[in-house]
Every structure is written in structure tokens, then in C-alpha cells.
Amino acid sequence: MSSARHYLAVDLGAESGRAIAGTLSGGTLTLQELHRFPNIPVRVFSALHWDTLRLWHEIQQGISIASRGCELSGIAVDTWGVDFALLGADGALAANPRHYRDPRNHGILEKMFASVTREEIFEQAGIQFMVINTLCQLYAMKLAGDSALDRARTLLMMPDLFNYWLTGVVRSELTIASTSQFCNPRTGQWATKLFAQLGLPESILPEIIGPGQKLGEWNRIPVFTTGSHDTASAVAAVPAETRDWCYISSGTWSLMGVELDAPVINAESLELNLTNELGFGGTTRLLKNIAGLWLLQECRRAWSASGRNYSYEDLTGMAAEARPFLARIDPDAFPDPGDMPAKIREWCAAAGQGVPETPGEIARTILESLAFRYLEVLESLERLLGRRLGTIHIVGGGSRNVLLNQLVADITRRRVVAGPAEATAAGNILIQAIGSGQLADLAEARQVVRRSFPVEVFQPRDTR
Known part of the structure; x- marks a missing residue:
């Protein structure tokens, strides 16, 4: 393993976001939280939105703080699943992204099944049926006649949006794409047939790339895809x-x-x-x-x-x-x-x-x-x-x-x-380290986790 390198994980959860620095040296990983901020949705009339521009501001703040103390070898963003942004022809937001608990999604599954059966959808996407899924949200937009969908030229999941703003590169990372309910888990590609069956515009779907790839740079700092769905990063750090x-x-x-x-x-x-x-x-x-x-x-x-x-x-x-x-x-x-x-x-x-x-x-x-x-x-x-x-x-x-x-x-x-409690940040950083060549693979990353973070074991008690 090479000498010490420093990485930054931007981890956005449904309640708060953090910028966490990680130093990988001598086969161990140390983490330090540098910046924490609330993630509070905003209601406008009946619609529930994410405060997306505030999150972008806080991401930049976190990177700025991390950059003062060391030379970063990478930045990567992970978020919760299913939510997305639509970009217009000018590359700007066509509308402010909605929160997955937006009431517009209520009752949408039954309406969707009138066009495509539950069995057909599951065969193509293999995803649990929930009204919060990206597919449901898009179909709700279509039925509501939302003009943002008409203006859209590109769909980006939330971490992909922030990667785009960091690098100018339009891509969808595989693990977050797979939460959408229109990514085929057998192929790792978009389920375009399903999109067409529901009358959704497949032209808005960008190229999918895997985790651990360099996307571009932000102020000469490499920006990587990671397990952009926070659960994918967390599971990568299971010891x-x-x-x-x-x-x-x-x-x-x-x-x-x-x-x-x-x-x-x-x-x-x-x-x-x-x-x-x-x-x-x-x-x-x-x-x-x-x-x-x-x-x-x-x-x-x-x-x-x-x-x-x-x-x-x-x-x-x-x-x-x-x-x-x-x-x-x-x-x-x-x-x-x-x-x-x-x-x-x-x-x-x-x-x-x-x-x-x-x-x-x-x-x-x-x-x-x-x-x-x-x-x-x-x-x-x-x-x-x-x-x-x-x-x-x-x-x-x-x-x-x-x-x-x-x-x-x-x-x-x-x-x-x-x-570890900080499994998402650890996994985020370790996938960056694999992408940069500092680690070989997932097995080596989990060895690092076992060396770096204590765990607590709970045995079943006889409660009879």
C-alpha cells in the first residue's frame, strides 16, 4: 500500500449532510468530520422540495474547509436514493427537485399498473414497489402535466447532479441509478423499454458508469464516483x-x-x-x-x-x-x-x-x-x-x-x-482509494475497515 493519502467524502442523508475527511495510511483509515449541516426540505404550497442550492453551497463549504489542511487525492458525493433533478437545454435546473415524500406521488402505483403490470415492471427493474421510487415520481409528473418534464433534456440522480456541478460531466453512477426502478440490474443499463411503455422520454437518460471512476476535477482535485447511493458505500464498509x-x-x-x-x-x-x-x-x-x-x-x-x-x-x-x-x-x-x-x-x-x-x-x-x-x-x-x-x-x-x-x-x-457508525463515509473513501489505485479491491477495503474501526458484539439474551 502506498503512502498516506487524503480524501473527502460528502455524505448527504435525508436529515443532515457532512463533509468527512479520511486519511488512508499504513493499511488503516482515520476519519474526521469537518462540516455538518441540516438537510431540511422546503414546502411551497402542497409541494415538498429539497433545498438543493443550499446543499450545493454547503458542499462547497466542506470542500473549502478540507482543502485548507491538506492536499486532497479525491472527492466523492453520496446521497440517499431515488430523488433526481431535471436539466433543461441550457444545463440549468428545469425545476427544483422534489422530495420523495411529496404528496403528488400518493396513489401513483395503481395508475402505473394500469399501463404496465407489476410483473412486467419487476422483471425489467427488480425493485421493491414504493411510491417514492424515481419511476413513480416521473410518472406522477407526467400525469400532472408538469412542464418541467417537457422542458427536460437530462435526468440526473441527486449525487449525479452535484458531480455535474463539480466537474461539468453528465453521467449517472451505477449504484444510484439502480434505485430508480428503471435500471435493469441484470445489465446495469437503463430499462428503456419500460420507459417507453410508460410514455416517458428515454432521451433524458445519461450514460451509466460504475463506482470508483474519475469523473473530472474541481479546482485540480480529482472527483470520483463512489457508491453514490449511500447504502452502497455503507455496505462496502461492512467488516x-x-x-x-x-x-x-x-x-x-x-x-x-x-x-x-x-x-x-x-x-x-x-x-x-x-x-x-x-x-x-x-x-x-x-x-x-x-x-x-x-x-x-x-x-x-x-x-x-x-x-x-x-x-x-x-x-x-x-x-x-x-x-x-x-x-x-x-x-x-x-x-x-x-x-x-x-x-x-x-x-x-x-x-x-x-x-x-x-x-x-x-x-x-x-x-x-x-x-x-x-x-x-x-x-x-x-x-x-x-x-x-x-x-x-x-x-x-x-x-x-x-x-x-x-x-x-x-x-x-x-x-x-x-x-462502524461511519460506514457510509468509510465506504465512500475506500472506493475512491480503489479508483485512485491505492487499494486493490473490495476485499482489501474490508481488511482496512476491520483494522480501523472497533465493533461491538451483541449476543441474544434469554428473555423468557
């Missing part, structure tokens, strides 16, 4: 050594799945509503999207609005002291923002269950319900694959939640390995 494992990338969303050599597109995976997303090194991430800690984030936001300000540590501590198994909710039954504590209480009352009242009880109900949902997904993956998955790797910010980690171990009866 696994065997094949009997699954992962949970735990944050606003919980993405739970396995790493495979090829997609699984068949009647059973369709019935289970699973996703085949593409990863680094020719891998496929067969996974399930689960509404994750967003439920707790929304509760925290509601309590803050009423003058009760709790940190996540406060809420976890209160949850640990709260009565166990008071109620069990479906985490995916709460897709829209709003007064989440009230929604959860109403849902439990309607289901004839105990009703959590205190912040601790509500927080515990959320965490227990997530653990039970993980068990359901784990069992469905094992049935589909025909093998037992003995270890659950939890990575991302949610891996810091000790109570949730232990609940997952107890309820699934599996060994849980928690960490």
Missing part, C-alpha cells in the same frame, strides 16, 4: 469475512439485505417485494427498505415543537426504562410527516393494543417494532436463499443505539455486530 451474514444500514431508513453475485428476480422475490440494487465490485444488494429511525426523528421533531427537547440519547435512555412490549406497530404504516406520537397512539388504539403515552414508551415501541420487522425480513431472506444467516451487521448512525442493537439480537436470536 464481514464470511458469507453467512446480512446487513442493516441503519439511519433514517433501515435497509436490510444480503450481498450477492447476481440479482434475484423471480416470483418469490416479487411476492416478498424485495429490491435488487447494484453495489461495488459487481455485487448485488438484495434488500428490503424499511421505515427506520425516521419514526423517532419525527417524534423528536414533534416533541421539540411543543417545547420538550430530547436528544436521541435521552430518548434511548427513557426507552430502556419503559415497559417492554406494550405495543407493536408496523413501521412502514407511517409514510408521511406530521405529529408522529399522535399517529402512533391512534394506530395502537385502533389495533386494540396498549397505547404508549410517554416519550419513553413511544420510543421503546418504535425500537421493538423495528426489531420485529427485521426478524420478518431476515426469515424471508433465509427462505428465499435457502440458508441461515448467522450474523447481522448493523452499520451507520443507528448502530450507535445500544438498546436497538440488543433488541435485534434478542428478537432475531442472531449475533449482532454493530459498527
